[in-house]
Amino acid sequence: MGAEEALTSSCNGSVENPVGGSSNPPAQKKKRNLPGTPDPEAEVIALSPKTLMATNRFLCEICGKGFQRDQNLQLHRRGHNLPWKLKQRTNKEVRKRVYVCPEKTCVHHHPSRALGDLTGIKKHFCRKHGEKKWKCEKCSKRYAVQSDWKAHSKTCGTKEYKCDCGTIFSRRDSFITHRAFCDALAEETARVNAVSSISNLTSGNYHLMGNPLGPNMAQHFSSIFKPISSNDHLTRQGHSLWMSQGGAPHFSEAMAGNNIQEIHQLGSVTSSGSIFRDPLAVPCSNTPPSDHYQFNWPVFGNKISSNIAHEELTSTLALPLSNVKEAAAAASQLVSVPSLYSTPQQKSHQTASANMSATALLQKAAQIGATSTDPSFLGSFKVQDGNNKFCGLYGSSPISTNPASDMEKIKKRSNSHSKSASNVLC
Amino acid sequence: MRFEFSRGSSQRGDRFFPSHQQSNDQVAAIDMQSNSSATTNKNQPQTSHTSTSRSSDSGEACGGGNKWASKLLSECARAISEKDSSKIHHLLWMLNELASPYGDCDQKLASYFLQALFCKATDSGQRCFKTLATVAEKSHSFDSARKLILKFQEVSPWTTFGHVASNGAILEALDGESKLHIIDISNTFCTQWPTLLEALATRNDETPRLKLTVVVTAGIVKSVMKEVGQRMEKFARLMGVPFEFNVISGLNHIGELTKEGLGVREDEAVAINCVGALRRVEVDERSSVIQLLRSLSPRVVTIVEEEADFSSSRYDFVRCFEECLRFYTLYFEMLEESFVPTSNERLMLERESSRNIVRVLACDEENGGGECERRERGIHWSGRLREAFSPVGFSDDVVDDVRALLKRYKSGWALVLAQGDNHESGIYLTWKEEPVVWASAWKP
Numbered sequence: 001m002g003a004e005e006a007l008t009s010s011c012n013g014s015v016e017n018p019v020g021g022s023s024n025p026p027a028q029k030k031k032r033n034l035p036g037t038p039d040p041e042a043e044v045i046a047l048s049p050k051t052l053m054a055t056n057r058f059l060c061e062i063c064g065k066g067f068q069r070d071q072n073l074q075l076h077r078r079g080h081n082l083p084w085k086l087k088q089r090t091n092k093e094v095r096k097r098v099y100v101c102p103e104k105t106c107v108h109h110h111p112s113r114a115l116g117d118l119t120g121i122k123k124h125f126c127r128k129h130g131e132k133k134w135k136c137e138k139c140s141k142r143y144a145v146q147s148d149w150k151a152h153s154k155t156c157g158t159k160e161y162k163c164d165c166g167t168i169f170s171r172r173d174s175f176i177t178h179r180a181f182c183d184a185l186a187e188e189t190a191r192v193n194a195v196s197s198i199s200n201l202t203s204g205n206y207h208l209m210g211n212p213l214g215p216n217m218a219q220h221f222s223s224i225f226k227p228i229s230s231n232d233h234l235t236r237q238g239h240s241l242w243m244s245q246g247g248a249p250h251f252s253e254a255m256a257g258n259n260i261q262e263i264h265q266l267g268s269v270t271s272s273g274s275i276f277r278d279p280l281a282v283p284c285s286n287t288p289p290s291d292h293y294q295f296n297w298p299v300f301g302n303k304i305s306s307n308i309a310h311e312e313l314t315s316t317l318a319l320p321l322s323n324v325k326e327a328a329a330a331a332s333q334l335v336s337v338p339s340l341y342s343t344p345q346q347k348s349h350q351t352a353s354a355n356m357s358a359t360a361l362l363q364k365a366a367q368i369g370a371t372s373t374d375p376s377f378l379g380s381f382k383v384q385d386g387n388n389k390f391c392g393l394y395g396s397s398p399i400s401t402n403p404a405s406d407m408e409k410i411k412k413r414s415n416s417h418s419k420s421a422s423n424v425l426c
Numbered sequence: 427m428r429f430e431f432s433r434g435s436s437q438r439g440d441r442f443f444p445s446h447q448q449s450n451d452q453v454a455a456i457d458m459q460s461n462s463s464a465t466t467n468k469n470q471p472q473t474s475h476t477s478t479s480r481s482s483d484s485g486e487a488c489g490g491g492n493k494w495a496s497k498l499l500s501e502c503a504r505a506i507s508e509k510d511s512s513k514i515h516h517l518l519w520m521l522n523e524l525a526s527p528y529g530d531c532d533q534k535l536a537s538y539f540l541q542a543l544f545c546k547a548t549d550s551g552q553r554c555f556k557t558l559a560t561v562a563e564k565s566h567s568f569d570s571a572r573k574l575i576l577k578f579q580e581v582s583p584w585t586t587f588g589h590v591a592s593n594g595a596i597l598e599a600l601d602g603e604s605k606l607h608i609i610d611i612s613n614t615f616c617t618q619w620p621t622l623l624e625a626l627a628t629r630n631d632e633t634p635r636l637k638l639t640v641v642v643t644a645g646i647v648k649s650v651m652k653e654v655g656q657r658m659e660k661f662a663r664l665m666g667v668p669f670e671f672n673v674i675s676g677l678n679h680i681g682e683l684t685k686e687g688l689g690v691r692e693d694e695a696v697a698i699n700c701v702g703a704l705r706r707v708e709v710d711e712r713s714s715v716i717q718l719l720r721s722l723s724p725r726v727v728t729i730v731e732e733e734a735d736f737s738s739s740r741y742d743f744v745r746c747f748e749e750c751l752r753f754y755t756l757y758f759e760m761l762e763e764s765f766v767p768t769s770n771e772r773l774m775l776e777r778e779s780s781r782n783i784v785r786v787l788a789c790d791e792e793n794g795g796g797e798c799e800r801r802e803r804g805i806h807w808s809g810r811l812r813e814a815f816s817p818v819g820f821s822d823d824v825v826d827d828v829r830a831l832l833k834r835y836k837s838g839w840a841l842v843l844a845q846g847d848n849h850e851s852g853i854y855l856t857w858k859e860e861p862v863v864w865a866s867a868w869k870p
Contacts, residue, residue: 107602107631138833141826141830142822142823142826171834173586173590173621173831174576174579174580176620176621176624177576177579177617177620177621178576179620179661180619180620180623180657180658180661181572181576181617181620181654181657185657185660185661185664
């Protein structure tokens with residue numbers, strides 16, 4: 001009780017009265033409040049910057065070793081055969097204490113956003129408002145707390161990040177960007193939507209198209225930015241949910257069903273469209289012949305040599321696939337897909353530590369997302385393309401594994417990831 | 427003027443020189459120089475056009491030490507401005523023999539700049555540009571655009587430099603806000619936003635809502651943006667960030683934007699992000715567009731532009747040409763050293779550049795449509811922006827992040843802070859000590 005109280009009174013701007021009627025009521029969760037939303041009945045304490053930065057205030061008189069808390073010092077004193085005394089928790093009701101940040105511009109300066117424990121506010125102040133003296137050589141990241149810096153240096157540059165598509169990255173930022181655009185992300189959701197379409201489509205005459213993808217449940221909702229080295233022990237409850245729903249055959253059917261519609265759609269697109277016409281031919285027909293144009297530019301392509309033609313063709317081959325996707329999108333949107341994620345199932349997608357906003361998010365997202373099938377789930381059919389564009393897309397990374405074989409994906413991944421955003425921290 | 431050329435092999439260039447030695451002495455002198463350097467180039471095996479072999483030859487990234495292309499091209503530009511038709515004819519013909527979009531840097535530059543010079547000489551720039559743009563549009567898809575931009579970002583910090591700086595400034599300016607609205611006018615297909623979404627999800631105690639409104643500039647196909655938007659939405663869901671995505675297209679130019687049209691609401695904290703956007707505005711309209719941005723009451727405006735001046739010289743063909751050549755020589759050299767020699771992505775970027783070169787050099791001003799491409803230097807943009815905004819320096823943390831980013835790429839890249847004294851602001855990305863990209867942040 002002693003030291004901290006004394007300091008409290010010496011601070012300027014300290015608020016010793018309890019905070020009443022806080023604008024942020026504590027969250028519904030029983031366990032702990034969200035950071036910075038204190039109990040309105042708590043006693044608000046404002047410590048000075050000096051106090052917060054001081055780490056080991058409790059010093060042993062024998063050896064001078066410093067400790068952050070008095071209890072630790074007392075235990076240490078036993079080793080010197082000194083009299084020690086552990087303070088008992090007082091029986092009378094102790095009012096909960098919350099701490100505000102002395103930095104005026106800080107969000108946590110206001111009592112309504114005070115932090116709940118002393119160590120927390122100390123760490124916060126030091127990290128956010130302290131001078132960042134410690135710098136990582138490899139990545140230039142700076143730290144105010146030496147232990148943070150040490151911990152970072154151990155792992156900096158050693159992590160590798162693996163996308164579900166199989167590509168490995170050494171740089172986190174390029175991994176994140178890749179992930180956002182990766183077809184593997186799109187496919188997960190497509191599969192999810194495919195499951196939901198099972199319950200809707202009553203007609204049974206889908207012929208099974210050898211679906212190369214299979215039930216790779218493990219990929220969806222990867223928590224993504226966990227580096228490969230850490231094993232993820234949180235399995236998704238949703239994972240088992242989908243497995244129990246019937247596994248591979250249903251998936252193939254569902255996808256095959258969609259495929260048929262898409263292929264029909266594709267037919268109509270082809271007949272109507274100029275899309276599949278050789279784009280190289282287009283400018284030639286558009287360019288009016290004139291005396292000025294005896295000149296043949298390679299980019300126009302009429303007289304291009306064979307190696308050039310090859311390069312043009314690879315880019316044109318991308319063309320029909322993309323339009324197939326668009327056609328697929330058009331077709332799929334005709335299928336009304338009710339939300340698979342009715343409340344009980346959807347909650348199972350959360351891990352224990354997910355906060356409420358993520359849950360609410362998923363609910364909303366599921367309602368929105370379920371009605372529009374992702375067109376690029378047809379990415380799976382790239383494998384049928386002779387050029388194996390699927391491979392080509394991911395093959396460009398220097399350390400990429402060969403993701404071309406979709407059969408690999410059928411193997412269940414042991415490291416299935418959970419979705420919570422909090423797991424992104426690694 | 428009537429020009430007839432056949433597409434001959436560039437290797438046969440040297441056999442034509444002897445017969446022209448009697449003509450115009452000045453031209454012959456160039457012939458001799460080009461002859462020797464052209465021969466030297468041609469004698470090298472075609473496959474050895476990697477930076478290592480070239481640098482061992484001449485110490486320079488490409489084109490050997492002779493730079494025959496820039497000499498010929500500059501001569502031709504001068505001839506055009508002087509309207510010396512026989513010289514023009516001759517030089518164009520020579521360039522055509524030597525140029526190739528599949529050769530080394532000099533050959534590529536010769537090829538693409540030749541195209542622009544030809545269009546300038548025959549007054550066919552607009553048509554040529556339209557055709558090139560149509561071809562490009564037809565062969566682009568979401569997949570090709572994605573592959574292109576991601577690969578480019580993997581091998582070069584050209585675009586990621588601006589992204590990291592801008593995201594840092596945006597996060598700091600909007601820190602603590604719960605409703606964010608970012609208006610994105612850029613040409614990088616939203617590759618800037620995944621890392622920002624991740625930061626929003628992890629850095630803050632409470633994840634704010636983000637509304638992203640993308641203004642589509644000309645040249646980006648709308649169907650591509652639709653797919654991009656879907657990916658962004660999915661990713662934001664994955665991150666647990668409440669997210670809304672809108673695309674504004676169908677504008678003839680940025681000046682038509684309105685607060686209502688963008689869906690800006692009073693309770694939102696607005697950030698405007700312009701990457702390669704301002705240069706697409708016609709030069710005479712730039713001041714009013716900046717005022718328009720100001721009228722949206724943003725907390726922060728981030729501007730990223732390439733460092734070149736095609737604007738102040740727009741009525742002086744030769745000067746504009748020289749600057750264009752200087753910039754694109756740097757760019758092509760950078761591309762050559764960053765990508766593998768057989769890269770298809772590099773080829774697509776070079777072709778995109780060729781369209782821009784035609785646009786800048788051979789097209790008239792009054793066309794609008796967001797295709798302008800007349801770059802200005804950072805210091806000039808700063809002058810314009812100061813009329814409505816005041817500069818916000820990048821914090822030490824952000825500068826550190828950018829430096830860390832550059833460390834992850836091949837050597838040759840550096841960050842240079844602008845000198846604050848003569849009204850410069852922002853930071854520059856330099857390639858071999860030449861500033862190439864400028865990034866800055868502004869507030870009302």
